[in-house]
Amino acid sequence: MQKLRESVPKSRAFQGAQASAGRLNVRYADASADEILRVALNALPGQIALVSSFGADSAVLLHLLAQIDRDVPVLMLETQMLFAETLQYQRDLSAHLGLRDVRLLTPDPDLPEDLHQRDSKMCCALRKVAPLERVLDDFAGSISGRKRFQTGQRAQMPIFETDHAGRLRVNPLAAWTPAMLSQYLDAHELPRHPLVARGYPSIGCAPCTQPASAADPRAGRWANEAREECGIHFAPDGRVIRRKAG
Ligand code: SF4
Numbered sequence: 001m002q003k004l005r006e007s008v009p010k011s012r013a014f015q016g017a018q019a020s021a022g023r024l025n026v027r028y029a030d031a032s033a034d035e036i037l038r039v040a041l042n043a044l045p046g047q048i049a050l051v052s053s054f055g056a057d058s059a060v061l062l063h064l065l066a067q068i069d070r071d072v073p074v075l076m077l078e079t080q081m082l083f084a085e086t087l088q089y090q091r092d093l094s095a096h097l098g099l100r101d102v103r104l105l106t107p108d109p110d111l112p113e114d115l116h117q118r119d120s121k122m123c124c125a126l127r128k129v130a131p132l133e134r135v136l137d138d139f140a141g142s143i144s145g146r147k148r149f150q151t152g153q154r155a156q157m158p159i160f161e162t163d164h165a166g167r168l169r170v171n172p173l174a175a176w177t178p179a180m181l182s183q184y185l186d187a188h189e190l191p192r193h194p195l196v197a198r199g200y201p202s203i204g205c206a207p208c209t210q211p212a213s214a215a216d217p218r219a220g221r222w223a224n225e226a227r228e229e230c231g232i233h234f235a236p237d238g239r240v241i242r243r244k245a246g
Contacts, residue, residue: 017168021160028159036159036172037064040143041072044168047140049073051132054090055203057181059097059190061145061173066097075135075142078104079127081116081205085194093191105131116207127205133165141168147176150202 028036040048050065052058052074065072076090094102107127115123136142142163148154163169173181185192195203199211 017162017166021158021162021168024160025158031159033061033172033176034064034067036170037061037143038068040141040168040170040172041069044139044141048143048168048170049075049136049139049141050143051075051077052145053077053204054086054093054193056193056196056201057185058145059093059192060176060181060184061143062093062097062099063184063188063190064172065143066099070098070100072101073139074099074102075132076102076104077128077132078106079205080107080109080111081127081207083195083203083206083209086203089191089193096191103135105135107131116205120208136163136165136167139167141170143170143172145173146171147173147181149177 024039028039031039050061050072052062054062054076062074065074074094078087090102090104107130111123111126112118115126146154146157148157157171157174159171159174161169161171184190193200193203200209201212203209
């Protein structure tokens with residue numbers, strides 16, 4: 001690992017972030033997820049956060065992180081519309097892995113509860129994109145658990161890229177397959193999100209997530225809309241009642 005550390009570009013090299021991402025993709029094309037994670041953390045020490053949904057396979061990337069540094073900030077979008085099971089899983093998994101800096105990002109509390117029915121894109125923009133943007137302003141980069149197999153839009157996703165604000169974004173699991181994820185979860189005896197066993201292979205906000213087949217996991221997300229993404233990765237009254245999966 002020492003050799004890898006010595007060859008890691010330091011923070012100032014990321015001023016030309018896009019070019020740097022390109023070079024990193026070449027240099028670390030065959031690196032493992034663990035190596036990629038270490039490259040990212042060493043390149044932007046104290047300036048990078050991991051964004052996690054604490055969803056169906058989030059335990060993989062969070063476990064990889066916990067083996068390296070449990071103090072790295074982990075950002076979770078608490079949209080106020082999540083399944084109660086997801087919030088419990090976040091608490092349980094964080095404790096299991098010993099994560100010491102998990103931050104729940106919440107939206108404006110006055111957003112109407114039925115906004116997702118009236119304008120789902122606006123709902124995602126206000127419950128997800130805006131809270132994340134506010135926090136990422138304090139960081140020079142982020143780490144995501146996205147995989148190429150998940151959607152057509154992610155099929156060509158590089159390992160290192162830049163977001164719309166010029167921050168480095170790192171996708172250590174880009175090339176992972178469902179079988180690799182499952183094997184990793186089993187090998188490390190990681191706790192599973194309780195809704196996976198109940199037919200939810202991909203888990204987001206409760207009103208916008210339905211059970212789906214394992215063969216097409218994202219089919220249960222925004223099932224009645226021609227959408228694959230919430231908007232985070234591209235670039236207002238009502239009491240919120242937590243829904244449990246039926
Ligand atoms: S996934 Fe649904 S409930 Fe969640 S922020 Fe987007 S539209 Fe709103």
